[in-house]
Amino acid sequence: MDTQGKLEYLADASRFDLACACSAKTDDHRIRGPEGKWLYPVSLPQGGKSILLKTLLSNVCVNRCLYCPFRDSRDVPRYSLSPEEIVAVFLDYVRRKGIHGLFLSSGVIRDADYTMGRLLAVADLLRNRYRYRGYIHLKIIPGASDAAVQQALSLASAVSLNVEAPHRKAFEQMSQTKSFERDIVERIRRISDWTAPGAPYAGVHQTTQFIVGAADETDSEIVRATFGLYRRLRLSRVYFSAYQRGLGDPALPGERRVLSDPGDLLTREHRLYQVDWLLRRYGFSDDEIPFQADGNLSLQADPKTLWAERNPQFFPLDVNKAPKRDLLRVPGLGPIAVRKLLTLRAEGGRIRSRREMRCIAPRLLWADRYLKFPLRIG
Ligand code: SF4
Numbered sequence: 001m002d003t004q005g006k007l008e009y010l011a012d013a014s015r016f017d018l019a020c021a022c023s024a025k026t027d028d029h030r031i032r033g034p035e036g037k038w039l040y041p042v043s044l045p046q047g048g049k050s051i052l053l054k055t056l057l058s059n060v061c062v063n064r065c066l067y068c069p070f071r072d073s074r075d076v077p078r079y080s081l082s083p084e085e086i087v088a089v090f091l092d093y094v095r096r097k098g099i100h101g102l103f104l105s106s107g108v109i110r111d112a113d114y115t116m117g118r119l120l121a122v123a124d125l126l127r128n129r130y131r132y133r134g135y136i137h138l139k140i141i142p143g144a145s146d147a148a149v150q151q152a153l154s155l156a157s158a159v160s161l162n163v164e165a166p167h168r169k170a171f172e173q174m175s176q177t178k179s180f181e182r183d184i185v186e187r188i189r190r191i192s193d194w195t196a197p198g199a200p201y202a203g204v205h206q207t208t209q210f211i212v213g214a215a216d217e218t219d220s221e222i223v224r225a226t227f228g229l230y231r232r233l234r235l236s237r238v239y240f241s242a243y244q245r246g247l248g249d250p251a252l253p254g255e256r257r258v259l260s261d262p263g264d265l266l267t268r269e270h271r272l273y274q275v276d277w278l279l280r281r282y283g284f285s286d287d288e289i290p291f292q293a294d295g296n297l298s299l300q301a302d303p304k305t306l307w308a309e310r311n312p313q314f315f316p317l318d319v320n321k322a323p324k325r326d327l328l329r330v331p332g333l334g335p336i337a338v339r340k341l342l343t344l345r346a347e348g349g350r351i352r353s354r355r356e357m358r359c360i361a362p363r364l365l366w367a368d369r370y371l372k373f374p375l376r377i378g
Contacts, residue, residue: 006079007089011055014105016069016241052135053093054103057081057118061107063142065164065175066252067214067243070107080109083121091130101135101157102126112141112183116148123155140191142183149187153194153201158236160207161187166225170215173253192233205236212272213265214243216253218295223275227286230279238276242269264299271297278304281335282328305331308370316372319351330371332364350374 001009058080064071086104093099104122109115119138126132138152140161152159163184165171171180178184188208195204208229210222222240229235242265243252275297278284282304290298290306297303308315308331317326319341327338340360341351351357352374357364364371 001079003081003085003089006081006085007055009077009079010057010059010081011053013059013070014054014056014103016244051097051099052101052103052137053090053099055081055086055105057083057086057104057106057122058109058115059107060109062110063108063175063177065178067174067211083118083125086122087125087130090126091132094132094134101137103137105139106141108141112143113145113148115141116144116152120148120151120155123152127155140187142178142187144187146190149191150194150201153191153204156204158205158207159191160209161191162209162211163188163225163229164209164211165215166210166217166221170217170221173215174211188229188233188235192235196234206234207237207239208235209239209241210272212240212242212269214252218291219268219272219275219297220289220291220295222272223279223289223291224286226272226276227279240269240272240276242266267299268297271299271303275303278307283325284329302331304329315370316368317370319357319371319373320345322371330364331366332370333361334363337361337364 058078059070059076060078060080061068061070062072064073069076086102090102102122104119106115106119109118119141123136123138126136135157136155137158137160138156140149140152140159142161144152149159161184164174165180168180171178171184188206191206193199194201195206196202210226212222226238229238245265275284275289278289279286284307288307290303290310292298298306308329314326314329317330324338324342327333327341328335333341337360344351344360351360354368354373357371357373
């Protein structure tokens with residue numbers, strides 16, 4: 001197969017990896033290039049937007065992760081691109097299409113360091129031969145050596161190693177060819193050390209991804225692990241990917257979990273993203289997140305509204321005096337609306353009624369339940 005054909009296949013295959021913020025669900029967010037459909041507008045971990053070429057270097061893999069369409073036991077076409085092929089296509093796109101970066105991942109060819117060598121060859125050619133200074137996101141292959149990881153950090157803008165599960169038991173339900181502690185957790189810890197403020201690779205972002213619903217992990221286990229990844233290991237972003245049935249082994253525990261609707265796994269993923277916002281943007285800690293008795297998030301109600309319902313003593317807040325951290329806990333008030341309200345207050349303005357408040361926060365329902373207004377009108 002020629003380079004374009006392989007790239008078409010491998011770029012499409014890379015949609016299963018979310019750790020660069022690219023959409024995996026539909027083609028909605030992709031931009032169709034003249035030869036294919038593999039340009040992805042993304043939100044970068046350090047903020048801002050970009051358009052990335054996202055592809056696998058190879059879908060050959062010696063591992064057997066049971067949720068993955070490219071595990072060694074599956075009979076699918078296998079292709080690999082050489083570093084030179086990827087560099088040539090990428091630079092052509094940079095010149096002609098105005099894309100701003102590369103997300104490069106791969107199945108494990110032979111072993112971790114051999115594969116890292118191929119990924120690093122791409123980054124090295126771009127940085128050192130072609131003086132490319134833009135965004136490069138490199139996947140760290142589980143079990144890669146310290147030397148390979150450090151070289152990746154010296155070349156990349158961001159790296160990701162997918163944690164996949166919140167603990168070893170859930171991980172081993174999905175994969176027995178990788179060690180959760182040695183190949184994943186220990187590597188993420190070291191990357192965190194090497195990218196900490198003042199460390200040799202400070203400024204390189206680290207992201208990761210959980211698979212949701214393939215093992216029998218609970219949402220509270222994922223949320224606790226996510227909180228630790230942000231707080232203790234300073235990850236830039238954590239992503240959640242609902243397990244896609246039909247790609248995996250029917251023996252996976254998540255397959256046996258009874259869900260009333262196939263969309264429930266996607267709703268679970270959505271609820272985890274809502275919690276991710278509560279942790280990163282709204283000042284919540286993991287022990288404030290409202291879980292059900294089974295340890296999962298409600299599929300019916302969003303977690304911020306549930307927290308407010310379980311904490312009636314916190315409300316109503318004085319709309320003209322409450323501090324930012326309290327306002328952010330009001331269902332329907334997000335960072336933008338809170339910022340507008342605080343700006344208005346800083347300029348000497350006051351909100352007098354629900355009607356005035358709706359100009360700032362149109363999505364604020366049940367305003368009287370959560371906020372106190374000077375006037376009881378509107
Ligand atoms: S290491 Fe696992 S998840 Fe990655 S490509 Fe191989 S089988 Fe798939």
